[in-house]
Amino acid sequence: MATDRNNSEDFTRPVRRIVTGVVVVLLLAVFLFWRIDSPRAERFRAQIVDQVVPSFDWALVPVTKLAGMVENFQSYTRIYEQNQELRRELQQMKAWKEAALQLEQENAKLLDLNKVRLDPKLTFITGVVLADSGSPFRQSVLLNLGARDGIRDGWAATDGLGLVGRVSGVGDSSARVILLTDSNSRVPVAVQPSGQRALLAGDNSSLPPLDFLEEAESVRPGDRVVSSGDGGVLPAGLLVGQVVQGADRRLRVRLAADYERLEFLRVLRAQPGAAIEDPGGLVAPLRAPDTVAAAPASEAADG
Numbered sequence: 001m002a003t004d005r006n007n008s009e010d011f012t013r014p015v016r017r018i019v020t021g022v023v024v025v026l027l028l029a030v031f032l033f034w035r036i037d038s039p040r041a042e043r044f045r046a047q048i049v050d051q052v053v054p055s056f057d058w059a060l061v062p063v064t065k066l067a068g069m070v071e072n073f074q075s076y077t078r079i080y081e082q083n084q085e086l087r088r089e090l091q092q093m094k095a096w097k098e099a100a101l102q103l104e105q106e107n108a109k110l111l112d113l114n115k116v117r118l119d120p121k122l123t124f125i126t127g128v129v130l131a132d133s134g135s136p137f138r139q140s141v142l143l144n145l146g147a148r149d150g151i152r153d154g155w156a157a158t159d160g161l162g163l164v165g166r167v168s169g170v171g172d173s174s175a176r177v178i179l180l181t182d183s184n185s186r187v188p189v190a191v192q193p194s195g196q197r198a199l200l201a202g203d204n205s206s207l208p209p210l211d212f213l214e215e216a217e218s219v220r221p222g223d224r225v226v227s228s229g230d231g232g233v234l235p236a237g238l239l240v241g242q243v244v245q246g247a248d249r250r251l252r253v254r255l256a257a258d259y260e261r262l263e264f265l266r267v268l269r270a271q272p273g274a275a276i277e278d279p280g281g282l283v284a285p286l287r288a289p290d291t292v293a294a295a296p297a298s299e300a301a302d303g
Contacts, residue, residue, distance in 0.1 A: 139182040162239040162256030188230035194218040207252040
């Protein structure tokens with residue numbers, strides 16, 4: 001086996017050398033021929049190119065495919081970059097859209113406030129809701145209005161739809177508004193068209209009940225509820241809501257104010273009532289003693 005292997009190597013080694021030499025010589029001859037500056041050589045080279053190059057289209061297919069893949073990869077890279085840029089722009093547009101929606105809602109709220117019909121004698125000041133208490137036992141909001149703006153306790157606060165509550169606690173630059181739904185809220189109201197008087201008592205629910213109705217039979221679901229002005233704390237005629245019948249069969253009020261989106265509130269400046277200096281003036285004057293004594297005597301004389 002070793003002898004056969006050595007013999008084959010002794011035979012193939014000279015053959016490889018001869019083939020390598022022939023190939024080198026041919027390549028050198030082609031190089032020299034391609035460098036010859038002669039019309040005949042040029043024509044011959046042109047004929048060789050015309051015959052050989054078209055038949056090598058199959059050899060250029062991988063190169064063409066590879067070039068197409070490189071171009072497609074570059075195109076995909078550009079598309080990916082454009083996609084990322086579009087995503088960033090879309091994110092910015094979403095932020096702008098959210099800001100535009102908030103501005104639109106604020107504008108709608110302000111327009112609603114401007115459309116509210118109030119007593120011409122009442123003046124008002126509009127404030128921004130700063131915070132909500134968010135407590136299940138106390139429902140109130142904080143306004144950016146305070147004593148420096150002339151705000152006083154007890155003044156009514158409305159949104160663009162109806163009565164929201166009353167001011168309860170005033171600071172220098174802020175004021176707290178207790179909502180109608182708060183358990184500490186008691187507001188005298190009137191039910192239209194029956195004119196029944198009642199007390200709207202908050203119970204920390206979205207549908208506060210009507211208490212102390214004079215004639216409950218005269219009140220129907222859907223009746224309009226407004227502030228009655230009794231007690232002189234809140235102005236009369238402010239829209240509160242509509243009568244509904246709760247699950248407990250009690251008459252309740254669906255409030256007209258949008259408590260889910262309280263952004264602006266209008267505080268009504270209530271004019272103080274005239275001070276009563278002489279309480280006795282409200283009572284009929286007593287008859288003088290001599291007049292009382294003289295009356296029976298005259299009656300007896302007439303008899």
